[in-house]
Amino acid sequence: MTNPSLLILAGDGIGPEVMAEVRKVIDWYGAKRDLTFDVSEDLVGGCAYDAHGTPLTDETMAKAQAADAVLLGAVGGPAYDNLDFSLKPERGLLRLRKEMDLYANLRPAQCFDALADFSSLKADVVGGLDIMIVRELTSGVYFGEPRGIHKEGNERVGINTQRYTESEIARVARSAFELARKRNNKVCSMEKANVMESGVLWRDVVTEIHAAEYPDVELSHMYADAGAMQLTRWPKQFDVIVTDNLFGDLLSDLAAMLTGSLGMLPSASLGAPTANGRPKALYEPVHGSAPDITGQGKANPIACILSFAMALRYSFDKGDEATRLEQAVEAVLADGLRTADLIGEEGRAPVSTSEMGAAIIAKL
């Protein structure tokens, strides 16, 4: 039997630094748990542009398609701010999402007990928070045509198209309902059906799928602006939230920040099941490339390590090993270890990226 394959795209900024720690975790699983991956590495984002003049080469795209899972660090940075739109680091990531057809982006927003104090929200509002945002990731205004900037008379006009088909909505709704069944059985769907027809269709299709296939799950609908408010006011009212690409971008970042644990949060982007029964999948931390702290050993590797835990669970059927890794993370936090991003007023001395990685492995 061949080993499962893992393509690592560390990307830009702190991506390579946090990924170095994940490599050590992967090595540990090979050495100690007889769980060996065929790991290969490649470029995405600004570093791919620097090397090849494009944020993602066709060769890398093909490797991603062939891998059992892709693990991505982060893309982008100020060095690339003035690039043409089509060459931006982000386009590499978007191409991966689109061509791998990773339509369900799972973003847990979880408040780690040891870090509740670090949230800007009150302890009782975020303590114990554990919600899951399911964001549609391959359609909507991110990919709709027509798009671009053109001239009309003597002025420029910028255009993007929000576009959702029934089947695009149905499949991500199913992902959300399936997840809810394994959690607290509640889904809240968010759109702006009061002002956008694409939102009307979204609401209708989610309602239909629910009635036909998941009547046992509790479903509610909320306008996305009210959703942003309710997430801020009392996030624990939610279990699973399902929403479109653009609203999901904002709302999942908001939810991540609520927890105070931004540097801690992983994500999984999943496609339809393939021949081997497992979905195409890409795993990445919710945080970005953090150019301000790049190269200083300050980055928190936990979000990326927990993204690998999600890979163990969703791509490799190793839920137990995923839990082991998650518990190791909780254990180092309970011991008081903190990277710089997790230091508040209390003036604790931070540990470095690699110290955090080593401490987690020591707990495994």
Next chain:
Amino acid sequence: MTNPSLLILAGDGIGPEVMAEVRKVIDWYGAKRDLTFDVSEDLVGGCAYDAHGTPLTDETMAKAQAADAVLLGAVGGPAYDNLDFSLKPERGLLRLRKEMDLYANLRPAQCFDALADFSSLKADVVGGLDIMIVRELTSGVYFGEPRGIHKEGNERVGINTQRYTESEIARVARSAFELARKRNNKVCSMEKANVMESGVLWRDVVTEIHAAEYPDVELSHMYADAGAMQLTRWPKQFDVIVTDNLFGDLLSDLAAMLTGSLGMLPSASLGAPTANGRPKALYEPVHGSAPDITGQGKANPIACILSFAMALRYSFDKGDEATRLEQAVEAVLADGLRTADLIGEEGRAPVSTSEMGAAIIAKL
């Protein structure tokens, strides 16, 4: 000299209840400050649909165009949830915004000292918060064509178009820079220029207007998802935020909720200066029609009263009288008066909508 004219559109839900208190405030200004308005009332939203089969009649539209200012309560409610998209209560409000060309929506997010405890955020994060969101209100995905739901093959497709012209961006950017000069001289512009070309144009135009006309104002740019995060993490970093219609919808609701003072927050929607030098203008509370508490005397009239204060300031050049009214609101809060929405754990007895209105007038 004729009196300035004010069209009141109380709308649905708690709209009429809070507006009744504003009427008393208006009467007080007539009786005590020799400031008399020609007030007329009309229907908008669900109540207009009930009476006329449309959420806004042409007659009402014409009255709004002719008025020196429009004061609106709220629109919508569950009774109208199943109406056709084009008949929804919201369409009445959107028609007013569009046909009056009210392109700059000013939404102050201010934390009232007496209410800081009521926020879900920690006191030091929100205490003293005072930011202003300037939301573009007449374009973007709310109004772009093509739009609608149609069939493609055997499935439905929902489409909306995000569309911004250079001049639409330029004029709202100017509103933001002008406001910043009267405040802390800082503007942060938010878009998703990394994934949307309309965002690229937005960023470019804001940058150009800044360089050509407002180089003295401090300008920064942020992706809207990062903006949602930063608003949650440390909102005091902002002074004026300028953003498009859809992002503004979410971000201003988020900012309002941060303050803990949602029932307190007014808004002004302003157009270009007319022949008399004043902008066309519509004033409304940020909160909605609150069907759950309608008719119970529980609604907080303060947001609507402060919306009238904004009218005094922006439409009638009565900044001093606006300040008088704002101070009266602060005074009743300092006295400990609270409507039901402002009661937290402490178990204080709430005052009713009309008691709150009367108390504010008593402080004038």
